[in-house]
Amino acid sequence: MDNNISSENQEQEEQVVNPWEVSAKGKIDYDKLIEKFGCQRLDQSIIDRVAHLTGRPPHVFLRRGVFFAHRDFNEILDAYERGEKFYLYTGRGPSSEALHLGHLVPFMFTKYLQDAFKVPLVIQLTDDEKCMWKNLTVEESQRLARENAKDIIACGFDVSKTFIFSDFDYVGGSFYKNMVKIAKCVTYNKVVGIFGFTGEDHIGKVSFPPVQAAPSFPSSFPHLFAGKHNLRCLIPCAIDQDPYFRMTRDVAPRLGYHKPALIESLFFPALQGETGKMSASDPNSAIYVTDSGKDIKNKINKYAFSGGQDSVENHRKYGANLEVDIPIKYLGFFLEDDVELEHIRTEYGAGCMLTGEVKKRLTEILTEMVERHRRARAAVTDEMVDAFMAVRPLPNMFS
């Protein structure tokens, strides 16, 4: 009964954001999301502090507000300033062979965090989750996890500081003990409230949240963090993953752990417009790391929603609507040169620059980025995957 009410409510809401669905009638209202989830906006003072503490300019995703919300990130920085280290935890649900640009965003940012803070990183591949949600076989989920690991490794992580694991390979031992300890602290009603499960959902779904929660606690990785029960955890992720970690943060003090801190990103918008995440089921909604230069050019020209006017004459007169323009949004993610970006925004907004010119520049940038990724991925051997996924100590992970 309660379940029905909550899912009806959800349908009536203007936007739905959870780990399996991101949709909105108009644009995602991130202020509303922050308020609903109870996280904080990442303000300029924190960004300045990151720059100061790491001695590096803040990552473009920080400067541009791509990572825009957090939970207790300031406490991580306080601890870091006192000389305490922490570890990073991020992950991926391996549901498809090819990653799209949106999938790369958290990994690109996580690599920056690893380099800037010089800290270890665990990356969870939730092949069990995808096996359950997407009705893949165990074997296919595991294959996808390994394929995705290659794309992740291609983002440039440091093998001496990074442990990548798949749940099907790794769940057991201390990790399983933490799953059980976490599950003991969370009622069914609670997960219904957080995730909106119904009685018709299978119990694999109900069992899964502790699997994603467990890596937030250092004792889940005895080969890495033995004796480091107090080590803090920072989780970079898209904000749709927040529900898992809200649950985890509720549980943490009861198990004697720090609450994991989060730093959370916007969704990378679909080519068709900013009403949700890109959909893996519509290949034309996203640019994939496997797309050729020609694919990228075609997709941008054909599908990228333009804020330009319907005729050159009107465009020159009124300028582009940058608020809805997807090429401008994408440039905001991937054009690192602030001066050039500002120039394009000004010229395009004033109608001096045409949609075609902006799309051409975006095509160049994405083609170069995707080709660079493809070269990096081609260089990732099976031996390298094995090395990242080996259950091993990381002797110099904090240096």
Added chain:
Amino acid sequence: MDNNISSENQEQEEQVVNPWEVSAKGKIDYDKLIEKFGCQRLDQSIIDRVAHLTGRPPHVFLRRGVFFAHRDFNEILDAYERGEKFYLYTGRGPSSEALHLGHLVPFMFTKYLQDAFKVPLVIQLTDDEKCMWKNLTVEESQRLARENAKDIIACGFDVSKTFIFSDFDYVGGSFYKNMVKIAKCVTYNKVVGIFGFTGEDHIGKVSFPPVQAAPSFPSSFPHLFAGKHNLRCLIPCAIDQDPYFRMTRDVAPRLGYHKPALIESLFFPALQGETGKMSASDPNSAIYVTDSGKDIKNKINKYAFSGGQDSVENHRKYGANLEVDIPIKYLGFFLEDDVELEHIRTEYGAGCMLTGEVKKRLTEILTEMVERHRRARAAVTDEMVDAFMAVRPLPNMFS
């Protein structure tokens, strides 16, 4: 809403039998239980067949109807007759340090089955379950699992055919994959229907049924049964465990496995009378394997519910009511000599034998049995526990 209705129904029922509760207003009505659960009564023709196929007299627990119900046990026997082997699976939830006589019943019977059919056996110690249900720490659950393993080994299992494992030690790999596959096939509504969970129960409880189901499938034990996907499984257990395996049997064909067969026992009655299982929380309701001869004598004399009359005069006149007499019930489990048991029943029922005499004979038998068990347990070393619990192949397990 559905949950409330089903739990109210359960409260109104005259008897409640599930893995966590066995209670009845009067005696347990086993015919009703068989009908409700949908299992079959174990009839004389099956017992005769067991004797014929194994070339041994049937175990006293078969002759006396202690193991009284089954699911597809005849199919196990059909397969065995064709020359196919099977494996045995039983288990224990390690919630207390000392086992009582009721706990020994399935293990005594399982040992007989192992010897008679010459088949491998897996024994699951559900330390994760007890950690979750009894609110024990992980460490305490694991300690109890190991202590209980000593009592189990003391029952005489053949180490060359027996693998004992604790969930906290063993869950992972193929076992975890089977947990996920099973969980995918079972909705929350389904487990509510089977186990009566409510929304206030923690999700560890909801997650557990696949853990107890997984050992029913040979691929959960790759070190034992690699390539033996079609191996059948026979589960000896008390009938309160039936709900787990009803669920498992629903799932099995969808995963390409044989449904596990079951052979199910009555509950061993409490000293105070036959209205449920013994309660671990009332030490005077049961005789423990740690009780001294004096304890046993006192408990039987003081607490064992007697069907004898209230005066010697009336007893001589009317005889004992054997239907409610606990010493007679206990002798039915443990006095192997059919002739002597029949003699006692006749004499006691006719009032020729007094309650004190029956209790004296029972005290002798149980004292000897408990002392034998204690000697056997004292001989179980930590090395032996390690040997039974080692993840290893069992090279001659079918011979």
